[in-house]
Amino acid sequence: MNFELKTLRLNEAAAGKSGALVVLVADDFKAGEDAISALVRRAIDGGDFKTEAGRMLQAYGAVRVMPPRLILAGIGDGSAASVRKAVAAAVAALKGGSAKDIALCFSGPATGPAVAAAVHAAADASYVYTATKSKPEPSKLARVLVGVPDADADADELREAFATAVAAVRGIQVAREWANRPANHATPMHLAEAARELAKGARFACEILGPKEVSKLGMGAFMAVARGSEQELRFIVLRYTGTAKSTAPVVLVGKGITFDTGGISIKPAAEMDEMKYDMSGAASVLGVFRSLAELKPAVNVVGLIPACENMPDGRAIKPGDVVTSMSGQTIEILNTDAEGRLVLCDALTYAKRFEPSALIDIATLTGACVIALGGVRSGLFANNDDLSQALVRAGNKAQDLCWPMPLDEEYAEGLKTNFADVANVAGRAAGSVTAAKFLQRFVEKTPWAHLDIAGTAWKGGAAKGATGRPVALLLQYLVDQGKQVLPATPLKASRKSGAGAKASAKVQQASRRGKPH
Known part of the structure; x- marks a missing residue:
């Protein structure tokens, strides 16, 4: 599985081409002018969605949202533990579907630990053991994009947390694979x-x-x-x-x-x-x-x-x-x-x-x-x-x-x-x-x-x-x-032209060095 980190606003996430979009909504959610914000606000006001960690609301073919599957996932106070619980539930809900790539998009500011928790939860929930099965059915999920709002001030923290988490899940997969055999x-x-x-x-x-x-x-x-x-x-x-x-x-x-x-x-x-x-x-x-x-x-x-x-x-x-x-x-x-x-x-x-x-x-x-x-x-x-x-x-x-x-x-x-x-x-x-x-x-x-x-x-x-x-x-x-110090290049916003991909190039490249054994 490949991971990518880049800045992503909700309107950009809605216009993306991922197979599924998971929007992580905290208790202090502030609605913007985009379609997803309007949907979140209506769902909260209508009592059909709560932002407590692990609560979800699913939609298919939502208006003005390009990804066919949309999940609103509550992350409560936005802590690492809450994010992990929410992402685990959301990815598990998507596991039986056809999505080969998903976007996990924070609807508000995200911390380094929260970003790391999202990576860990996605990897954990999508893991499938296949080594000794005659007809293995590996996980369909091949790519996870973690999107955060504009975060120039916290870019170094986010990058370090993300890179460490990606490296960790590579190792965790090796450990799980050999222990499970x-x-x-x-x-x-x-x-x-x-x-x-x-x-x-x-x-x-x-x-x-x-x-x-x-x-x-x-x-x-x-x-x-x-x-x-x-x-x-x-x-x-x-x-x-x-x-x-x-x-x-x-x-x-x-x-x-x-x-x-x-x-x-x-x-x-x-x-x-x-x-x-x-x-x-x-x-x-x-x-x-x-x-x-x-x-x-x-x-x-x-x-x-x-x-x-x-x-x-x-x-x-x-x-x-x-x-x-x-x-x-x-x-x-x-x-x-x-x-x-x-x-x-x-x-x-x-x-x-x-x-x-x-x-x-x-x-x-x-x-x-x-x-x-x-x-x-x-x-x-x-x-x-x-x-x-x-x-x-x-x-x-x-x-x-x-x-x-x-x-x-x-x-x-x-x-x-x-x-x-x-x-x-x-x-x-x-x-x-x-x-x-x-x-x-x-x-x-x-x-x-x-x-x-x-x-x-x-x-x-x-x-x-x-x-x-x-x-x-x-x-x-x-x-x-x-005392690992990662490159200090700030994350740049992802525009309609797709310029955000360049900002995440080093992180994305780091996350793709080799495949788990």
Whole structure:
């Protein structure tokens, strides 16, 4: 899907040639002299349309409106959350129709976050999974125009928000696509190949390590998890260089358990199919690198993905086994279903060789985090207040929310054991915190954060599918770190001659660099 941003008044939107026009109407709507303004005012006065977020009024073949389908969509106070709700509803209403391109037109002033929310909502609502269907029916929607009124004063903010959002949705689509694939179509080898393809022609390098290389590194915890599977493990290393090589990178570590049976501590059969999503952390790292290739922020980033299956065959690790991690610490495995922390601990040890400015791991780690935070916010654990606050700010800005959780030393008491340096699980109480405390042992003084995305990486039920979170949060954090500054060329008004297209050329070109994998 291609995106374009340009200035667009309501009369120009009415004269456009898009297949459908969605007019976003806020509570403070001020009617102009154009046909759409008159229609909005009559609908409000007649009580047939309300401007609260998510309310819609549809019309077909409206007088003096060229697009055949017209939707008036309320955005309430005009906040990012309200815009996202409105656009999601409008695009969903258009999804079954024939429109291949739509215009999302703000009827009044728009902020950067609101513009970004419109992009995210349109991409999310139009996403269709097709990879393993015999007769795929991909989304018909190929182009989205986001129109804003004259906004010379806010052009820089709008452009930056728009470009970041477009890059984010490219990465989110990659993350969703790989997380949604069945485990037999997303093995460790498949992930490695996906990483290689992603790196081709992009501004980053890719290295793939197999069992022999991982063994030489002494990653005993990672190898222990992989032992029970016929699928060989892969350790994926991605490197994006957006600034001087001497600048310390941010290292992202994504949990890549491509399927998790629980091992010998096997899971219940109900909903076990959803354990294909246990590599959502890895998928988010792939997604972030797709976004980096699009946006090219001035920051260095390393991505690490320890990928394997957790299966219960005769070679699988057993409860009570003791393994030696890459750090040299020994681990008693009391529960083989707490395998994510075992693959992550070796990857975190490996990450320290890059001397990162920040080390962030992303993992569907604990059901306890789902109980604590549900599917609204990801759990955030950090040993550094500045890093924690920066991630919270990035999440708020990207509408990809997280919540700081505690890391008091007392929580580590349950990890003590008589038979190794540390046990891989504690009791049921504060399970997400004790899991984070386990990981903390392996980062030492490196500024580190752990994002537990077990509640936010996918949805169940009728809406079952990957969300692509927290790609948007991570990308925003990286952009903020790189202090990305986009071109300052102001957006110019779109006249009857179509002059507005030139004003948006750079943004439009940026939004079309490459296609999602």
